[in-house]
Amino acid sequence: MPKDLRSFLKRLEENAPDEFVRVEREVDPVYELPAVIRRLQADRRDPAVLFEHVKGSRIRAITNVLGSTRLLAEALETTPDKLTQTYIDREDKRHPVQILGQGPVQEVTITGDDINLYDLPIVTNCEKDSGAFISGGVSTVRDPETGIHNSGIYRMMVHDKKTLGMSYEKHTHIGRVHRHAEARGEALECVVWVGHHPATLLGSQSKIPFGEDEYEVMGGLLEEPLAVVKGKTVDILIPAYAEVAIEGRILPGARLPEGPYGEFTWYYGLERSSPIMEVTAITFRADAIYHHLFAAHPEHNLTGRLGRESVLYKRVKQSVPSVQAVRMPMSGICRFTAYVQIKKEFDGEGKLAALAALAADPFVKLAVIVDDDIDIDNDSDVLWAIATRIQPDKATFFVQDSAVSRLDPASYSIWSRWEKDTMNTKWAIDATMPIEAPFEERADVPREIWEKIDLSQYIVPTKR
Numbered sequence: 001m002p003k004d005l006r007s008f009l010k011r012l013e014e015n016a017p018d019e020f021v022r023v024e025r026e027v028d029p030v031y032e033l034p035a036v037i038r039r040l041q042a043d044r045r046d047p048a049v050l051f052e053h054v055k056g057s058r059i060r061a062i063t064n065v066l067g068s069t070r071l072l073a074e075a076l077e078t079t080p081d082k083l084t085q086t087y088i089d090r091e092d093k094r095h096p097v098q099i100l101g102q103g104p105v106q107e108v109t110i111t112g113d114d115i116n117l118y119d120l121p122i123v124t125n126c127e128k129d130s131g132a133f134i135s136g137g138v139s140t141v142r143d144p145e146t147g148i149h150n151s152g153i154y155r156m157m158v159h160d161k162k163t164l165g166m167s168y169e170k171h172t173h174i175g176r177v178h179r180h181a182e183a184r185g186e187a188l189e190c191v192v193w194v195g196h197h198p199a200t201l202l203g204s205q206s207k208i209p210f211g212e213d214e215y216e217v218m219g220g221l222l223e224e225p226l227a228v229v230k231g232k233t234v235d236i237l238i239p240a241y242a243e244v245a246i247e248g249r250i251l252p253g254a255r256l257p258e259g260p261y262g263e264f265t266w267y268y269g270l271e272r273s274s275p276i277m278e279v280t281a282i283t284f285r286a287d288a289i290y291h292h293l294f295a296a297h298p299e300h301n302l303t304g305r306l307g308r309e310s311v312l313y314k315r316v317k318q319s320v321p322s323v324q325a326v327r328m329p330m331s332g333i334c335r336f337t338a339y340v341q342i343k344k345e346f347d348g349e350g351k352l353a354a355l356a357a358l359a360a361d362p363f364v365k366l367a368v369i370v371d372d373d374i375d376i377d378n379d380s381d382v383l384w385a386i387a388t389r390i391q392p393d394k395a396t397f398f399v400q401d402s403a404v405s406r407l408d409p410a411s412y413s414i415w416s417r418w419e420k421d422t423m424n425t426k427w428a429i430d431a432t433m434p435i436e437a438p439f440e441e442r443a444d445v446p447r448e449i450w451e452k453i454d455l456s457q458y459i460v461p462t463k464r
Helices: 005-015 032-042 068-074 082-089 173-183 198-204 216-223 298-303 305-319 347-359 378-387
Strands: 020-023 050-051 060-063 106-110 139-144 149-153 156-160 163-166 189-196 228-230 238-239 244-258 272-284 289-292 323-327 335-341 368-369 397-403 423-430
Touching: 005 020, 005 050, 005 068, 005 289, 032 050, 032 060, 032 173, 068 082, 068 198, 068 298, 082 216, 082 305, 082 323, 106 173, 106 323, 139 173, 139 198, 139 238, 149 198, 149 216, 156 244, 163 244, 163 397, 173 244, 198 216, 198 289, 216 238, 228 323, 298 305, 305 323, 305 335, 335 347, 335 397, 347 397, 347 423, 368 378
Parallel strands: 020 050, 060 289, 335 368, 368 423
Antiparallel strands: 050 060, 106 272, 139 149, 139 189, 156 163, 163 272, 189 244, 228 238, 244 272, 323 335, 397 423
16 A cells, blocks of 8 residues: 555554554644643653544544654654655655546545535644644645646635635745736636645655656655545646545635734744635545644644755755755754754865855754764754854854745844844854864764763662
C-alpha cells in the first residue's frame, strides 16, 4: 500500500510508541482540543495525539503529527542528526505522480446543498481567534497558464457552511496564480486536502521555484510516486490517500475579513481582508482522520523548518562552498533566525555567508554565522560564540527596509514604522574567528577520550 497517514501512525506505534497517544473521551473542538496539546507542551511532552471522539463531528482528529524533531525524523524514516541532509537529498530526487482511477479520499462525496463545513472537526485554537480555521490543510491549485499544480499550507477561516477565507502572502506562488486569474476576471479552482503521510506536508513547504510541482517533491520525500485522483468538481489532481478533500473556487474580486488568528509567531495575526473560496464538494475516507495543526505551537514551526533549511543551505553553498550545515532554530520559531555553520577558509567569508542567508528567504531577519566547532543545534553554543568571538561593531551589520513576512509582529510599511506591512531591518552577526589574526584556543578535554566514555562504567545509580 502507498504511504499515508495511517502507515505513518503504524510506524510510530512500532518504532516510537512514546510519540503517539490516543484520547478516548469526547473533546470540544473549541479550545478544549488544542488545550490538551498546550498542556502537553507545558509539560515538555510532544507526542502525536489522536482524538477518537470530537464533539459535533463523526470524524476523528489528530494533531501534533510533526511536533518534534523525532517526529520529523520518523516522517522521513531517518534519524534526527541526518534530518536536514535527508530532506535536501530527497527533495532533488522527485517522482512524477501516479494517476489512479479512484482513491480512498473519495469514498464519501458530498455536493450541493448537503455541503456543510461544520460537519468537519475544524478547531478554534486561541482565545481571540475570529473563528474556526483549517490550519493543516494543503491548498493545491493548477496554474491555468502552465498546467502545473502548486501546493502550500495557508490558514483558512470558516465563514459559513460553504465558504472559506483564504489567507496567503503576496510573495507566495498561490498568490501569484490567483492575481493572474483575478486580472482575467476568472475564478481559480482549488482543493484543500487534509490528512496524509506527514512527508507530503513537508513537501508542500519546499521552496522550489515557481513553475515546479510540489507533488513531485512529495514523491521524492515519500520515496515513491504520490498517487492522485481527479477532482469531482474541479480540474485538479488530489492525493488519492488523503483523508479529506475540500474542492472549490477562489472567487475573483471577492474579499471578506478574517482574523485575528494565533499564528506561527505565537502572536495574533491581525484581521485582514482576504479572498474567499466557494466550496463545491467535500470528499473523505469512510473512517477519515482530520489533521489539525495548532498554528501557535511548535508543530506549525517545525512543519516549515526543513523546506526553509534546504533552500537556505543550497543558496548559501552557491556563494560559500565551505558551508557545513544550516539550522532554523525553534528559538527563532523556525522562520526568523538562521544559524549557518562554515569551515572558514579566509577572512570575510563569514560576511558572504551572512549576505547569502539573508537573501535566501524573506522570513529570515537574523543570520548568525559560526565556525564548524560550534553546535548549531545548541542555542547556548551559538550564544557562546557570539559572546566570546565577536567585536560587535565589526561583526554586526544591518540591511534596512528589507522585505519580510507581514506576520512578523515588528514589521512596518514604507510609510510608517508603526503601520503593519512587509518591511523590516534584517541583520547579521559574523561570529566566526579570524583566519589570519591570532585568536584564543578553545579549551577542552581531548575529544577522542571524552567521546568514548561510557558513563555506565563510571556512575552507579543511587539507591533509594
